[in-house]
Amino acid sequence: MNKMAFGQFYNSNSLIHKIDSRIKIIFTILFMISIFLVPTNNFILMGSLFVFTFFIVLLTKVPLNKYLKSLKQIVFLLVFAFSFQMFFRNEGTVIFSYNLNFTWINITISIILLILYILFNKYLPLKLLILVLLAILIIYILGIPMNANVINNNPVVIRIYKEGIISGSFIILRVLTLIIFTTILTLTTKPTDLNNGIESLLSPLELLHIKTSIFAMMISIALRFIPTLFLEADKILKAQASRGVDFNEGSLREKIKQIISLLVPMFIVSFKRADELAVAMEARGYVPGEKRTKINLMKLKFSDILWLILFIIVLVGLIILRVLI
Amino acid sequence: MEINFQHVSFKYDNKQNYDTLNDINLTISSKDEFITIVGHTGSGKSTLVQLMNALIFPSSGNLTLFGQKIKPKRNKPLKKIRQKVGLVFQFPEYQLFEETVLKDIMFGPQNFGMSIDEAKESALNIIKELNISEEILERPPFNLSGGQKRKVAIAGILASNPEILILDEPTVGLDPRGRKELLTLLKKIHEETHKTIIIITHDMNVVANYSKRTIVLNQGNIVFDGTPKDLFNNKDCLKEFNLDLPYISKVAESLKEKGMINYQSIPLNIIELYNYINGDNHE
Numbered sequence: 001m002n003k004m005a006f007g008q009f010y011n012s013n014s015l016i017h018k019i020d021s022r023i024k025i026i027f028t029i030l031f032m033i034s035i036f037l038v039p040t041n042n043f044i045l046m047g048s049l050f051v052f053t054f055f056i057v058l059l060t061k062v063p064l065n066k067y068l069k070s071l072k073q074i075v076f077l078l079v080f081a082f083s084f085q086m087f088f089r090n091e092g093t094v095i096f097s098y099n100l101n102f103t104w105i106n107i108t109i110s111i112i113l114l115i116l117y118i119l120f121n122k123y124l125p126l127k128l129l130i131l132v133l134l135a136i137l138i139i140y141i142l143g144i145p146m147n148a149n150v151i152n153n154n155p156v157v158i159r160i161y162k163e164g165i166i167s168g169s170f171i172i173l174r175v176l177t178l179i180i181f182t183t184i185l186t187l188t189t190k191p192t193d194l195n196n197g198i199e200s201l202l203s204p205l206e207l208l209h210i211k212t213s214i215f216a217m218m219i220s221i222a223l224r225f226i227p228t229l230f231l232e233a234d235k236i237l238k239a240q241a242s243r244g245v246d247f248n249e250g251s252l253r254e255k256i257k258q259i260i261s262l263l264v265p266m267f268i269v270s271f272k273r274a275d276e277l278a279v280a281m282e283a284r285g286y287v288p289g290e291k292r293t294k295i296n297l298m299k300l301k302f303s304d305i306l307w308l309i310l311f312i313i314v315l316v317g318l319i320i321l322r323v324l325i
Numbered sequence: 326m327e328i329n330f331q332h333v334s335f336k337y338d339n340k341q342n343y344d345t346l347n348d349i350n351l352t353i354s355s356k357d358e359f360i361t362i363v364g365h366t367g368s369g370k371s372t373l374v375q376l377m378n379a380l381i382f383p384s385s386g387n388l389t390l391f392g393q394k395i396k397p398k399r400n401k402p403l404k405k406i407r408q409k410v411g412l413v414f415q416f417p418e419y420q421l422f423e424e425t426v427l428k429d430i431m432f433g434p435q436n437f438g439m440s441i442d443e444a445k446e447s448a449l450n451i452i453k454e455l456n457i458s459e460e461i462l463e464r465p466p467f468n469l470s471g472g473q474k475r476k477v478a479i480a481g482i483l484a485s486n487p488e489i490l491i492l493d494e495p496t497v498g499l500d501p502r503g504r505k506e507l508l509t510l511l512k513k514i515h516e517e518t519h520k521t522i523i524i525i526t527h528d529m530n531v532v533a534n535y536s537k538r539t540i541v542l543n544q545g546n547i548v549f550d551g552t553p554k555d556l557f558n559n560k561d562c563l564k565e566f567n568l569d570l571p572y573i574s575k576v577a578e579s580l581k582e583k584g585m586i587n588y589q590s591i592p593l594n595i596i597e598l599y600n601y602i603n604g605d606n607h608e
Contacts, residue, residue, distance in 0.1 A: 235414065235419070238375065238380045241380055242378050242380060242411070242482075243433040243481065244408065244436025244437045246403075246404060246436075249402075260422060263422075268419070269419055
């Protein structure tokens with residue numbers, strides 16, 4: 001359950017770690033804008049941004065597998081985006097085409113394969129890879145000509161265009177750069193620093209009588225309690241399991257009751273915690289919206305400014321390129 | 326033997342060195358045992374009892390519960406085991422969720438396959454046994470006092486009629502009266518039904534006064550398994566694992582230091598101490 005803890009902060013005390021969190025937030029935003037300013041299918045520019053990102057990744061001294069972990073969560077998205085581009089582009093030069101035959105035999109085999117996958121889904125390693133392979137296999141099977149009754153008389157042809165593959169790859173490169181760069185922010189900044197940074201950046205809103213400090217406090221408390229609540233949920237889940245709750249079986253009605261048996265105690269525990277926390281905060285003199293001093297005063301260093309300037313140059317450069325091209 | 330650990334180890338996935346178990350060998354019968362488990366926070370007590378309830382599975386070794394082997398991964402349905410081993414968690418009042426007290430007590434038995442009528446009958450029997458007043462039965466469980474909530478939660482486990490009852494620090498947060506009531510009740514259940522009862526506790530008085538067998542855990546290892554008498558006479562063991570003596574034994578010890586009484590085996594209750602004092606007087 002501790003795996004669920006928010007913020008994958010990894011302390012290696014590198015150059016990037018030492019940058020002021022406000023600057024990091026700002027340049028992450030600047031870089032995201034830059035990424036979207038790159039003209040479509042301009043691999044040289046996108047590639048150089050990617051290399052630039054990779055260079056910063058090396059500077060963070062965080063083990064690369066930490067980055068891979070965060071990429072793992074979006075593999076599905078990438079595969080989906082790529083296949084979408086590949087299959088639904090229909091102009092340009094064809095590099096590959098394939099006829100699908102919808103006969104009884106082909107469809108039956110495909111359906112059997114799908115059912116097998118769904119049945120054994122639980123026990124398979126590398127689910128996503130197998131799913132992709134299965135999709136390819138099914139498409140292949142559908143392509144084998146069979147002497148059987150054809151259901152659909154107009155043959156479906158899959159055509160893969162060069163442009164589709166190019167734009168698919170471009171999207172992957174763009175999303176990869178984006179995700180890796182935002183991961184740099186979360187890996188090298190403590191959640192509390194991140195929160196302080198956001199609070200400080202939003203502080204101009206105080207002029208409009210919006211109490212940003214309250215929101216910042218709310219966010220930091222919410223983040224702080226996510227792992228605690230997961231632990232709590234685990235405990236209640238086990239307690240109900242020992243009372244015979246089995247989330248894997250039972251009719252729909254029983255299932256609803258089982259979920260209620262988890263939800264009601266969770267609500268009660270959270271409200272109780274919130275109540276206790278509120279009292280504890282008040283006892284230590286917290287008044288919402290009142291001015292508070294900070295333990296760690298955030299001070300901009302000269303190097304922070306340099307970093308900011310670097311990213312502004314990247315952004316301005318891209319804007320100029322956009323205008324010129 | 327209904328609970329059988331053979332070289333069982335348990336490790337949490339995230340590699341923390343906390344609450345793990347190494348090479349546990351243990352057998353517990355479902356009849357006539359009254360066991361206390363003691364040990365420091367993080368010594369693996371809760372992990373041990375969760376294994377007994379098949380809530381978590383051993384990382385290695387053989388664990389057999391009521392004849393069913395518990396494997397590290399996929400398992401046959403575990404409901405039967407969970408019905409036979411009733412586990413009362415720490416602060417069990419957090420598991421209450423139903424609209425009325427009675428319904429909540431009936432929840433467990435119904436999950437284990439009793440019909441509504443059977444569950445109600447079982448619940449009403451337990452309620453009588455536990456001295457829960459009938460007037461709260463139709464009230465929501467959330468408005469009860471702490472002690473009452475805990476009683477209701479324990480009733481919810483007992484109503485499914487387990488053969489072994491495990492309680493994880495049942496007296497924490499109860500007032501002295503509630504504590505005494507609960508322990509007396511457990512003793513009564515044990516004496517009447519001969520069910521095995523296992524209690525995790527930090528209170529050495531409970532160990533001395535109620536249990537017949539004590540298991541001491543330290544850093545995931547069973548370092549002592551025997552009668553409370555043997556444990557409290559084993560001074561090295563007590564010192565090494567930072568265990569206290571029961572109050573009566575402390576009194577006896579200081580009386581001995583002052584030379585007022587003498588004994589071979591440390592007295593664990595008032596009667597034993599009284600006998601020693603009397604015995605000395607007669608000499």
